[in-house]
Amino acid sequence: MAEADTAKATRFETVIGLECHVELSTATKMFCGCLNAFGAPPNTNVCPVCLGHPGTLPVPNEKAIEYTIKIGLALGCRIAPHSIFHRKNYFYPDMPKNFQISQYDLPLCVGGHLDIEVDGETHRVGITRVHLEEDTGKTVHGGATGRIGGAEYALEDYNRAGVPLVEVVSEPDMRSAEQARAYLTELRATLESLGVSDVRMEEGSLRCDANVSLRRPGSEELGTKIEIKNLNSIRSLYRALNFEEERQQVALERGEPLIQETRHWDEGKGITTHGRSKEYAFDYRYFPEPDLAPLEPDPQWIETLRAELPELPAARRRRFQDELGLSAHQAGLVASSAEWARFFEATVSAGADPRAAANWMTGDLAALLRETHQSLTAAKVTPEHLAELVKLLDEQVISSAGAKVALAEAFATGASVDAVVEAKGLRQVGDSEALGGMIEQVIEENPAPVEQFRKGKEGVLGFLVGQVMKKSGGAANPKVAAELLRERLSGSG
Amino acid sequence: MPVEIDVQHVARLARLALTEEEQERFRRQLGLILEHAENVREVAAVDVPPTSHPIPRSNVLRPDDPAPSLSHEEAMASAPEEESDRFKVPRVVEQE
Numbered sequence: 065m066a067e068a069d070t071a072k073a074t075r076f077e078t079v080i081g082l083e084c085h086v087e088l089s090t091a092t093k094m095f096c097g098c099l100n101a102f103g104a105p106p107n108t109n110v111c112p113v114c115l116g117h118p119g120t121l122p123v124p125n126e127k128a129i130e131y132t133i134k135i136g137l138a139l140g141c142r143i144a145p146h147s148i149f150h151r152k153n154y155f156y157p158d159m160p161k162n163f164q165i166s167q168y169d170l171p172l173c174v175g176g177h178l179d180i181e182v183d184g185e186t187h188r189v190g191i192t193r194v195h196l197e198e199d200t201g202k203t204v205h206g207g208a209t210g211r212i213g214g215a216e217y218a219l220e221d222y223n224r225a226g227v228p229l230v231e232v233v234s235e236p237d238m239r240s241a242e243q244a245r246a247y248l249t250e251l252r253a254t255l256e257s258l259g260v261s262d263v264r265m266e267e268g269s270l271r272c273d274a275n276v277s278l279r280r281p282g283s284e285e286l287g288t289k290i291e292i293k294n295l296n297s298i299r300s301l302y303r304a305l306n307f308e309e310e311r312q313q314v315a316l317e318r319g320e321p322l323i324q325e326t327r328h329w330d331e332g333k334g335i336t337t338h339g340r341s342k343e344y345a346f347d348y349r350y351f352p353e354p355d356l357a358p359l360e361p362d363p364q365w366i367e368t369l370r371a372e373l374p375e376l377p378a379a380r381r382r383r384f385q386d387e388l389g390l391s392a393h394q395a396g397l398v399a400s401s402a403e404w405a406r407f408f409e410a411t412v413s414a415g416a417d418p419r420a421a422a423n424w425m426t427g428d429l430a431a432l433l434r435e436t437h438q439s440l441t442a443a444k445v446t447p448e449h450l451a452e453l454v455k456l457l458d459e460q461v462i463s464s465a466g467a468k469v470a471l472a473e474a475f476a477t478g479a480s481v482d483a484v485v486e487a488k489g490l491r492q493v494g495d496s497e498a499l500g501g502m503i504e505q506v507i508e509e510n511p512a513p514v515e516q517f518r519k520g521k522e523g524v525l526g527f528l529v530g531q532v533m534k535k536s537g538g539a540a541n542p543k544v545a546a547e548l549l550r551e552r553l554s555g556s557g
Numbered sequence: 558m559p560v561e562i563d564v565q566h567v568a569r570l571a572r573l574a575l576t577e578e579e580q581e582r583f584r585r586q587l588g589l590i591l592e593h594a595e596n597v598r599e600v601a602a603v604d605v606p607p608t609s610h611p612i613p614r615s616n617v618l619r620p621d622d623p624a625p626s627l628s629h630e631e632a633m634a635s636a637p638e639e640e641s642d643r644f645k646v647p648r649v650v651e652q653e
Binding site for chain 1: 619626642
C-alpha cells in the first residue's frame with residue numbers, strides 16, 4: 065500500500081468528473097399532475113401521460129423549471145435564453161414511452177462552478193451544464209434467482225416515471241477521492257439550502273455517477289475513462305474512487321490496457337465490477353421533442369429567482385467564522401447542512417455561546433443521532449434544550465459529565481433540561497460537607513493512588529477526582545472535589 | 558440520390574424481428590423518406606434556422622398543482638400481465 069501510494073503520487077494523476085442526478089421536490093411530476101411522492105403503493109401515482117398512452121401531451125411543470133434555474137444560478141451558470149427538450153430513445157421497460165424526455169445540446173443552464181475546500185485549500189470545480197429531464201420507473205427483476213442475469217421477467221412500478229430530475233454535470237476538475245467527496249457534500253448542501261430537493265441519497269433522490277481516469281502528470285490528454293455507477297452515499301463514492309484509482313494504477317504499471325467501460329460499485333465487497341449497461345447500443349437517436357415548446361425564460365423572472373436565492377453553505381461558513389467566532393473546522397461541520405445551520409442559529413438565538421453550542425452539536429449530539437439513526441429535524445431535542453444546557457454548564461450548575469447525561473435524557477424523552485437536572489439529581493454538589501463523605505470513601509478505597517499522590521505524584525489527583533465524580537453520578541463539581549482532596553491529603557498526612 | 562439505411566441496426570434498436578422480405582421493403586421505404594430529408598437539406602440555406610417546432614411558441618407551462626391520477630385498477634388495465642401490483646413484462650437482457 066505504501067509503495068502504491070508513492071507511485072500514485074509521483075507517476076499518475078487522477079482525473080475525476082461527476083454526474084449527479086437530483087429529484088426535485090415538486091408536488092407533481094414533470095409533465096403531468098400526478099403526485100411526486102416517494103414510497104406510495106406501486107402504480108398509484110400514474111396517468112395516461114406518464115404511462116405513455118397514445119395521444120397524450122406532456123406539459124412542463126413551471127416549478128421544476130424554476131428550481132432548475134435556481135440550481136443553475138446557485139452554481140454560477142448562465143441561464144440559456146433558449147433551450148429545448150429532446151427525446152432520448154431507448155427500449156427498456158422502465159420508460160413506458162420507449163423514450164425519456166431530456167435535454168441534449170441546448171440545456172437550461174451552462175458553464176458554472178462550485179468551490180470546495182479540502183485541507184484548508186479552496187478548489188474550484190467547473191460545472192459543464194445543468195439540465196432537466198424526467199426520472200424513470202423502478203424495475204424489480206423476478207423469477208428463478210432474483211438476480212438480473214437469471215431473471216425471467218421484470219416488474220415495473222411507474223410511480224417514479226416522470227418525476228422531475230435535474231442532472232448536474234461537472235468538468236473533470238477533481239484530482240482525488242477527497243475532492244470528489246467534498247464536491248458531492250457541497251453540492252448536496254447547496255441543493256438542500258435551495259429547498260429544491262430532499263437530497264436523500266438512501267432514497268435515490270440524489271444519485272451520483274463518477275467518471276475516473278489516470279494520466280501521467282503534466283499530460284493534457286485524458287486517460288481511458290471508466291464510469292462508476294451505483295454510488296448510493298457519499299461514503300460509497302469515496303470508497304469506490306479509492307478502489308478504482310488503485311485498480312487502474314496497478315493495471316497501468318503492469319502495462320495492461322484499460323478499456324472504456326461502465327463499472328458497478330459493490331458496497332458489500334468494496335470493489336467495482338464490470339457492469340452491463342442498459343445503454344448497450346449508445347444510440348439514443350436524440351431528436352427535438354415536438355410536443356414541448358422551447359423554454360425562453362424571461363430575464364426578469366431569472367432576476368426574481370436570483371433575488372430569492374437563500375444564503376448558500378459557503379457564505380454561511382464564512383459568516384459563522386467571522387461573526388460568531390467559530391473555527392473553520394467547526395463552521396464546516398455546523399454550516400454545511402441547512403438543517404444543522406438552522407438548529408445552530410436557533411440555539412445561539414436562545415442565548416447559547418456559539419462555540420459551546422457548536423461543540424455540543426458536533427460532539428455528543430451528533431453521536432446520539434448516529435446511534436439512533438435519526439435526523440436532527442426528527443429528533444426530540446430542540447435548540448432550547450441545547451441553549452439551556454450550555455447556560456447551566458456555563459453557570460457551573462451542572463458539570464460537563466452531568467451535561468452529557470442531561471443531553472442524552474433530553475434527547476431520549478424531550479423533557480426540559482431543567483427537569484432532567486432536577487429529576488436525575490445532576491445539580492453540581494460543590495459544598496464540602498456533601499462531598500466530604502464521598503471523598504473519605506474514595507481515599508479509603510484507593511490506598512495505593514493516595515500513597516502515590518502523597519509521595520508527590522500530582523497526576524494521580526485526576527484519577528481520584530474521577531472516582532469522586534463516579535460516586536456522585538457526575539454531580540460533583542470536579543474543581544471543588546480536587547481542592548477538597550488536595551486539602552485533605554496534604555493536611556492530615 | 559438514394560440514401561442507404563442500415564435496417565438491421567434500426568430493427569435491433571427497436572427490438573423488431575424482421576424477415577428478409579420485410580427488411581428489403583423497409584430499406585426501400587425508409588430510404589425514400591431519408592432521400593426526401595436529404596432534398597430539404599439541399600435547399601436549406603444558412604439563413605434558414607433549423608426548425609424543431611413548426612409554431613413559434615415558447616414557455617407553455619403548467620402550475621405545480623396535483624391532478625387526479627388513474628385508479629390503480631385503471632392503470633393496470635393496460636398491463637400485459639400483472640404481478641405484485643406491477644406491470645409484468647419480459648426481461649430485457651443487455652447485450653454488449
